[in-house]
Amino acid sequence: MDKMNIQRHADRAVQFAPFAALKGYYECVKLQERITEPRKELSEDEAEELSNTLNKLRAGIIVKIRYYDIDAYTNIEGVVTEINLPYRRLKVIKTTIPFDDIYTIEMLGKDVCF
Numbered sequence: 001m002d003k004m005n006i007q008r009h010a011d012r013a014v015q016f017a018p019f020a021a022l023k024g025y026y027e028c029v030k031l032q033e034r035i036t037e038p039r040k041e042l043s044e045d046e047a048e049e050l051s052n053t054l055n056k057l058r059a060g061i062i063v064k065i066r067y068y069d070i071d072a073y074t075n076i077e078g079v080v081t082e083i084n085l086p087y088r089r090l091k092v093i094k095t096t097i098p099f100d101d102i103y104t105i106e107m108l109g110k111d112v113c114f
Helices: 003-014 025-033 044-056
Strands: 063-071 072-084 089-092 095-097 100-110
Touching: 044 100, 072 095
Parallel strands: none
Antiparallel strands: 063 072, 063 100, 072 089, 089 095
16 A cells, blocks of 8 residues: 555545534433432531531642532542631532531541642
8 A cells, every 4th residue: 555545545544533413412311310308407516517627628638528519419539728817618639519518518627739
């Protein structure tokens, strides 16, 4: 095969490259499979404990958080990268979590330097 035939063959192969004909479909199916659950109300003691933990939090601490996400509870574990008190939210890695959606926070005690 000469160089010209190889190039034509490569150009032809590009037309058969995969593409997302159903963009967003698989994400939609995944959401449909999700089991929904109602939001739980915190007792006064639980709310006070959560508030105390939030006051101790700072960027760089590794945490495990259970929070309400759209229609169900989910868990995340990672480094706190930002705490925004005026907007009442914190960021764990790249996930932003409003304070009102947090159900539990466990500080795992390891500091990570940025």
